[in-house]
Amino acid sequence: MLDIKLIQNDFDSVCEKLRKKKVSEETIEDLRKISLELKTKRALLEPLQAEQNASSKLFGVWAKEGKDINELKEKLSLNKQKISTLNSEVKEIENALSSLALTVPNLPDDTVPNGVDENDNVEIKRVLTPPSFDFEPKEHWEISQNWIDFQRGVKLSKSRFSVLKNEAAKLERALINYMLDFNTKRGFSEVAVPYIVNRETLQGTGQLPKFEDDLFKIEGEELFLIPTAEVPVTNLFRDEIISESELPIKMTSYTACFRKEAGSAGRDTRGMIRQHQFDKVELVCITKPQDSDKIFDEMVECASDLLTSLGLAHRHLMLCGGDLGFSAAKTVDLEVWFPGQNRYREISSISNTRDFQARRAKIRYKDSKKNRLVHTLNGSSLAVGRTLIAIMENYQKKDGSIEIPEVLKSYM
RNA sequence: GGACAGGUGGGUGAGUUGGCUGAAACCACAUCCCUGCUAAGGAUGCGUACUGGUAACGGUACCGAGGGUUCGAAUCCCUCCCUGUCCGCCA
Numbered sequence: 001m002l003d004i005k006l007i008q009n010d011f012d013s014v015c016e017k018l019r020k021k022k023v024s025e026e027t028i029e030d031l032r033k034i035s036l037e038l039k040t041k042r043a044l045l046e047p048l049q050a051e052q053n054a055s056s057k058l059f060g061v062w063a064k065e066g067k068d069i070n071e072l073k074e075k076l077s078l079n080k081q082k083i084s085t086l087n088s089e090v091k092e093i094e095n096a097l098s099s100l101a102l103t104v105p106n107l108p109d110d111t112v113p114n115g116v117d118e119n120d121n122v123e124i125k126r127v128l129t130p131p132s133f134d135f136e137p138k139e140h141w142e143i144s145q146n147w148i149d150f151q152r153g154v155k156l157s158k159s160r161f162s163v164l165k166n167e168a169a170k171l172e173r174a175l176i177n178y179m180l181d182f183n184t185k186r187g188f189s190e191v192a193v194p195y196i197v198n199r200e201t202l203q204g205t206g207q208l209p210k211f212e213d214d215l216f217k218i219e220g221e222e223l224f225l226i227p228t229a230e231v232p233v234t235n236l237f238r239d240e241i242i243s244e245s246e247l248p249i250k251m252t253s254y255t256a257c258f259r260k261e262a263g264s265a266g267r268d269t270r271g272m273i274r275q276h277q278f279d280k281v282e283l284v285c286i287t288k289p290q291d292s293d294k295i296f297d298e299m300v301e302c303a304s305d306l307l308t309s310l311g312l313a314h315r316h317l318m319l320c321g322g323d324l325g326f327s328a329a330k331t332v333d334l335e336v337w338f339p340g341q342n343r344y345r346e347i348s349s350i351s352n353t354r355d356f357q358a359r360r361a362k363i364r365y366k367d368s369k370k371n372r373l374v375h376t377l378n379g380s381s382l383a384v385g386r387t388l389i390a391i392m393e394n395y396q397k398k399d400g401s402i403e404i405p406e407v408l409k410s411y412m
Numbered sequence: 413g414g415a416c417a418g419g420u421g422g423g424u425g426a427g428u429u430g431g432c433u434g435a436a437a438c439c440a441c442a443u444c445c446c447u448g449c450u451a452a453g454g455a456u457g458c459g460u461a462c463u464g465g466u467a468a469c470g471g472u473a474c475c476g477a478g479g480g481u482u483c484g485a486a487u488c489c490c491u492c493c494c495u496g497u498c499c500g501c502c503a
Contacts, residue, residue, distance in 0.1 A: 042463075046472045053472090056484040060431040071482085076483040241422060241443085241460095366422075366441085371460080 001101050001359045004035045006087035017107040020114060020321030024060040026082065031100055038093045045086040050367035052079050074097040101130055102203065103210050106356040108321045109330040115320025121333070128313035129305060130337040133400045139340030141271040143396055144209035148272060159269070160276045161262065168388065171404070172279065175384050179281040179306060182386040183381055186302045188252035188283055191378075193232035196223050197254055204361030206353075213262045216276075225258035238361040239285060248287040248295055252381065255280065272389050273345065277401050279384035285377040286363065289355065292375035296352045300332050303348045303381040310405050312390055313337040315344055329354045336386070340393045347386045350379030 007014050011032055015025045035266045055076055062069050113122045141148065147168035153161040162171055180190055198220055202208040207227060208216060216225040224231055233253050244303070258282050268274035283302065300316065309313045318333040326352035335344035355373040358364070364371040395403040404412060 046463075050471055057431070061485050073483055082482070128460080
């Protein structure tokens, strides 16, 4: 959620920044108008309440002293009516304000490049050179090793579900353990969290109220399957005031993730790139505002080094404003080389949301004087399924066999 | 799922014949004083959000959430959520 005061005081610069994210000026103007209206209404209401409080006290005193209270009572009853009317108006405006405010995305950092979609993202650097093959490398679904069973995944559930078998199932498990160990050595402590969460939790990180269609909902309950570990892990500290000495909090968590992929009809229907259920090892950090840039770099480095340790060529992309997610102020994507597809594909996305989620989720820390909003960051390190198929494609041999990367052998 | 008991500030925890309690006490924390060595003692301050004011200092709301009764509710009533204990069920 944006800081309403910022909208009131610095309207033009907020509009300017949100233009990068394709948000219209009218929306911000509405926000500003409603917030001002609320202020005015409250200014009307509060003196009445003050008077009511004072007179009610007097009422008690007079009654005790045996004075005549009939006139006072009449006055108070009348005032009560006025308060009640005004109060419901105020509540209405409050609701309008918060439901609008919750749908406005975060402001992009000044360093975020302009652009409309993924084509305008800016490549920062490449790490490792893609392998060369003396044969035509296959796509992962063409490598017949009896590793991935797409048909039976569909039979059990529906399209975009699959089953891992034999070495693949083992490799998936090895990757999860390897990634968690790798991240732990970098100072991220491991947490295991629920895969089913409530509305407040999803609102805290920004998935709700706007993106309910992307989530799997549990029928008959106000509960949802998590689309990423970012949701439960960040919300661990929702409605909490953290003491300054505990920061930064650096966590890593393995979870399954569930997404409806509602907006992705027809995209990546082949293979395991885009599934309704996938495994991911996530990094989440809670920091003081002044530390979040440094921690962001650490997270990018962690995920990138993890890929390097697996021998996977990849590149760093700075997302442009138009491709930035709802909650993110800045995002770096890591794309890994897929020889079969002959292109780089996203395997990790690291974002600094600054105080956007912290304001929604009321995550604060106590610095010696005041309570301040923290900064929250999240990033994949890494998407496990995509890492698995990246290994398949990059480590395939002419005879169709797949080599296991050196660092994983002890995990198999 | 059933029965009973509860949900108060960063924490523990008073306050339930409605008014003088936004909330005692203790702990934690901050500043200062004393003392001087692996510690202790004393003083003061200290809930959150919004809002008026240059400031001093005020106002409003908040005692799990939402409604209700009342001139007035942490205190009474209703609904929901959560926690504990016992029972039932079960990896």
